[in-house]
Amino acid sequence: MSYNLLKGKKGIIFGALDERSIAWKTALRCHEEGADLVLTNAPVALRMGEINKLAEQVNAPVIGADVTNMDDIKKLFEESMKHFGGKIDFILHSIGMSVNVRKGKSYTEINYEWNQKTLDISATSLHRVLRTAWDMDALSEWASVVALTYIAAQRVFPDYNEMADAKSLLESITRSFGYYYGTKNKVRINTVSQSPTRTTAGSGVKGFDGFITYAEKMSPLGNATGEDCANYCVTLFSDLTKYVTMQNLFHDGGFSFTGVTPAVIEMMKEE
Numbered sequence: 381m382s383y384n385l386l387k388g389k390k391g392i393i394f395g396a397l398d399e400r401s402i403a404w405k406t407a408l409r410c411h412e413e414g415a416d417l418v419l420t421n422a423p424v425a426l427r428m429g430e431i432n433k434l435a436e437q438v439n440a441p442v443i444g445a446d447v448t449n450m451d452d453i454k455k456l457f458e459e460s461m462k463h464f465g466g467k468i469d470f471i472l473h474s475i476g477m478s479v480n481v482r483k484g485k486s487y488t489e490i491n492y493e494w495n496q497k498t499l500d501i502s503a504t505s506l507h508r509v510l511r512t513a514w515d516m517d518a519l520s521e522w523a524s525v526v527a528l529t530y531i532a533a534q535r536v537f538p539d540y541n542e543m544a545d546a547k548s549l550l551e552s553i554t555r556s557f558g559y560y561y562g563t564k565n566k567v568r569i570n571t572v573s574q575s576p577t578r579t580t581a582g583s584g585v586k587g588f589d590g591f592i593t594y595a596e597k598m599s600p601l602g603n604a605t606g607e608d609c610a611n612y613c614v615t616l617f618s619d620l621t622k623y624v625t626m627q628n629l630f631h632d633g634g635f636s637f638t639g640v641t642p643a644v645i646e647m648m649k650e651e
């Protein structure tokens with residue numbers, strides 16, 4: 381169902397890899413709510429070709445950009461503003477990648493070069509995107525930027541590995557840049573801390589299947605789906621949440637504030 385919440389708004393969606401991606405689902409919902417979109421992903425992801433299906437569905441151009449490359453990001457903003465014929469009203473940063481997890485290194489033995497790459501792709505990239513927009517004056521007043529994060533930034537989830545540090549940095553950049561961009565142009569910046577969700581990035585975490593069941597049983601409402609995350613992002617891009625900024629917003633069915641549940645105690649008894 382459409383409420384026309386984003387009618388006339390123009391947004392850039394980073395990170396739609398395939399139809400399981402949270403960015404993919406968010407692009408579909410933003411389109412349904414009346415937004416004009418530009419889709420972007422790393423050149424290597426574009427070569428998979430999946431994104432073209434989404435581009436057709438939401439009638440959006442696809443512009444490649446590696447988020448660790450400032451020239452790519454600049455070009456993305458230039459081409460997007462040309463396409464829209466003006467400034468940008470919202471951005472979804474839905475990007476994460478851990479090189480050490482991929483290469484099977486545990487947290488206590490990480491390779492620091494790979495760690496730099498992980499932090500750059502998964503966290504500093506938000507600074508790079510915001511800084512480029514700042515330098516080019518690419519965001520309209522009251523524009524909204526949302527980045528996706530995970531509760532491992534606040535509490536230890538051992539198999540989340542170096543991504544926990546990346547998410548802490550991402551949330552800190554959200555607060556710091558949120559201050560500067562809010563003061564300058566009333567731009568709001570938030571992170572959404574999402575339940576575990578079956579996607580390419582999500583499934584890369586060791587023990588994901590057991591963990592997703594645990595989170596389901598620990599959440600009064602159950603795990604939030606990718607579709608519901610998309611709905612939440614739409615509200616944050618809309619004018620109905622204009623004074624929400626510099627926040628980390630849990631979208632997790634209540635997981636973050638639940639100590640224990642009978643369902644989890646029951647699981648322990650079964651063992």
Ligand SMILES: NC(=O)c1ccc[n+]([C@@H]2O[C@H](COP(=O)([O-])OP(=O)(O)OC[C@H]3O[C@@H](n4cnc5c(N)ncnc54)[C@H](O)[C@@H]3O)[C@@H](O)[C@H]2O)c1
Pocket residue numbers: 394395396397398400401402403421422425445446447448473474475476477501528529530573574575576577578579580581582583
């Ligand atoms: N799936 C989960 O359980 C879960 C939970 C909480 C938060 N998140 C976060 O949601 C976001 C989206 O992940 P997802 O679960 O939809 O998985 P996904 O694998 O579909 O998306 C990750 C995206 O990051 C992109 N990316 C990687 N390196 C890049 C680079 N150098 N330049 C540009 N893009 C690059 C990938 O191409 C991919 O599209 C991530 O930030 C992830 O950490 C996911």
